[in-house]
Each structure stands twice: as structure tokens, then as C-alpha cells.
Amino acid sequence: MIAIRGDLELNEIKLKKILDDPNIRMAVEEEVLQAGIVAGYASPVHQSIRILIDESIANGSNWIAGANEAGFHYTNVNLGRDFQGEGPYDLELVSAGAACPNCGSTLREARGVEVGNIFKLGTKYSSSMKATFLDENGDSKPMVMGCYGIGLGRLLSCVIEEHHDDAGIIWPMSVAPYHVYLCSVGVQPEVLEEADRLYQELTSAGIEVLYDDRDLRPGVKFNDADLLGMPIRLVVSARHLANQEIELKERHKTEAVKVSKAEIISMLRELVSEGLRS
Structure with a gap:
């Protein structure tokens, strides 16, 4: 169970990284019932299951929480006194308008396209190729490898999306196939x-x-x-x-x-x- 402020959404990617489990998913209705939880009125109070605490809960007090009974809520619920959990962790899915923890500026959201990426390959290939280096102690160690890629097709798609009209493409001179x-x-x-x-x-x-x-x-x-x-x-x-x-x-x-x-x-x-x- 994740204890998070009710107006926030859970970032499942953050949760998977914290638990080091890529197979974590949201429970379906049958699984919620089997766990003895009432959907819509779920409560961390009086629970025997594993609970992870979001920072939003740890930084507040006197919360209103579900009573795990349809139509009922608890008031003045506090972490430490009324329930325990692991954390706190940063589990929030940030949205537009959220404040930066460093400078206080607000977050602006915009759609983007991934046109390049970098992957850490570790020592999988360097070990088999015997690509090694000598560390400060003179010991031979396999190199930690990485790779990167540029999506040319995606780049062209982005250019065309920005530069076109009803008749066709309007290539910028810098990327045009011909001048x-x-x-x-x-x-x-x-x-x-x-x-x-x-x-x-x-x-x-x-x-x-x-x-x-x-x-x-x-x-x-x-x-x-x-x-x-x-x-x-x-x-x-x-x-x-x-x-x-x-x-x-x-x-x-x-x-x-x-x-x-x-x-x-x-x-x-x-x-x-x-x-x-x-």
C-alpha cells in the first residue's frame, strides 16, 4: 500500500525503482477485495500489509483518511501514532505548477519526442571482449560500457511536423535533402x-x-x-x-x-x- 496525499498521483516508475521490481502494477478490484481493503475508503490504519510513505504524508499532520469501511473516514490521522510505514520516499507524479525544490520556480509541462537515448551496458560486452583497464591499484578491470543512439526517422518526423502546410513539406535549408x-x-x-x-x-x-x-x-x-x-x-x-x-x-x-x-x-x-x- 502507498500512503500519499489524496490530491496527488502515484508515479509508478519511481515506485518500481524504489522497490527494484519492474513488474509492480496497480491492483485490480478482485485483488483489493482479497486484501481486505475497501476501494475508495482504503486506510493505512490497522493494516498488516507493507506500507510505503510518500513525502507528502511525512511532511504533514492531522490527515483525513479512509476507515476501510464504506461511507466512513478517520480524522486527525498521523504517521507514527496511527500507522507506520517505510520511507518517506518521493513517489509523487509531478504536474504543471509544481514548485522546484531548489529555486521555487513552477514546472511547465509540454509534449516532447524522444529523438536520442543513452544506455549503460555495464561490463556485459567488455568482459566477453576482454576490454580492460588498470585501476589505481594496478588491477585489471573490465570497462563499463555505454551506447547512444539518434533516431533519424523521429528527427525527420519532428522537423516535418513543425515545417509543413497543406501542400506538403517545407524543409528548412539546414536539413533539406536538396537545396x-x-x-x-x-x-x-x-x-x-x-x-x-x-x-x-x-x-x-x-x-x-x-x-x-x-x-x-x-x-x-x-x-x-x-x-x-x-x-x-x-x-x-x-x-x-x-x-x-x-x-x-x-x-x-x-x-x-x-x-x-x-x-x-x-x-x-x-x-x-x-x-x-x-
Whole structure:
């Protein structure tokens, strides 16, 4: 039995660590009845079972507690006089608003995702591999090993959850699979030649490019570009080339701009550098 203040919840993980038993669980109704306890009116008073005391009980007095009889409670119940137990232990499940025991600031709760972890492996593997060291006494001892892992899939999921819209992903420049999505519109030789030339120039400039040279309608390519979410989209078309221009659209913006062929490389270098710094 756990004696804890009625407005608090038990942290089962803390309890398992204190008892060094990962199989501890909450009792079901039948088990409660078999122990002679009345659910809702459970009492640490006059109990012969093992009782663990939470710090919240040890730090107070004159409690109201169940009388282990339906419809009845005891008043002025005190630890030490009316019941005994092991502890006190920190068994409380903290919640938002709880005060820090060190600085007094209040706890703020937020949802998170575990994207990395560390495990202590002990000497299980070092012993079998005979990986040893000499301690201060010159004795050979097995190394205590540990390992860590980063969840790349979880990291990507977190990034996408934060950076997306109804059309698809909006990759930040720093983690984007490619900096630029380049596509040609039309099958005219001059369009394909310019797209090929631009791809080579961008690659030589150190800019990572996803080159979409599929023979598909513009709308399909543009939808795919939004879905894939590369930070910058470049479009080469006969209409734009007639004015010596390339269409540029940043994924997080709604409007595209026309950039002269002579300035496109320098502008992209600036956009990529700025994106990588942010």
C-alpha cells in the first residue's frame, strides 16, 4: 500500500525503482477485495500489509483518511501514532505548477519526442571482449560500457511536423535533402539545354539540386515540388527564357519571382547561405 496525499498521483516508475521490481502494477478490484481493503475508503490504519510513505504524508499532520469501511473516514490521522510505514520516499507524479525544490520556480509541462537515448551496458560486452583497464591499484578491470543512439526517422518526423502546410513539406535549408528543386517546362531544345546548363552550374557552385526532367505537365511537377518541399524551386520555360529569366520560388512564400540568368547563381548562393545560417 502507498500512503500519499489524496490530491496527488502515484508515479509508478519511481515506485518500481524504489522497490527494484519492474513488474509492480496497480491492483485490480478482485485483488483489493482479497486484501481486505475497501476501494475508495482504503486506510493505512490497522493494516498488516507493507506500507510505503510518500513525502507528502511525512511532511504533514492531522490527515483525513479512509476507515476501510464504506461511507466512513478517520480524522486527525498521523504517521507514527496511527500507522507506520517505510520511507518517506518521493513517489509523487509531478504536474504543471509544481514548485522546484531548489529555486521555487513552477514546472511547465509540454509534449516532447524522444529523438536520442543513452544506455549503460555495464561490463556485459567488455568482459566477453576482454576490454580492460588498470585501476589505481594496478588491477585489471573490465570497462563499463555505454551506447547512444539518434533516431533519424523521429528527427525527420519532428522537423516535418513543425515545417509543413497543406501542400506538403517545407524543409528548412539546414536539413533539406536538396537545396533546390529544378524543373524544365516544355520539351523545346533550348529549354532542356538551359535546364541542363543550369544544373551543371549550380552543382559546380556547391548547391545541391534535385533535377526534375520528367516529361510531365507543369501542374504535376509543381505539385510534386510542393509535396517534396525543397526550400527553393527553379523553373526553366520558353516563356521565361524569352526574357533571359528563370522563375524562382521559395517554398515558404506564395509568390514566385523572375530572376535574370546572369544573376541566378549569385542569388541562389546568397539564399542558401542565409538559409543555412538561420
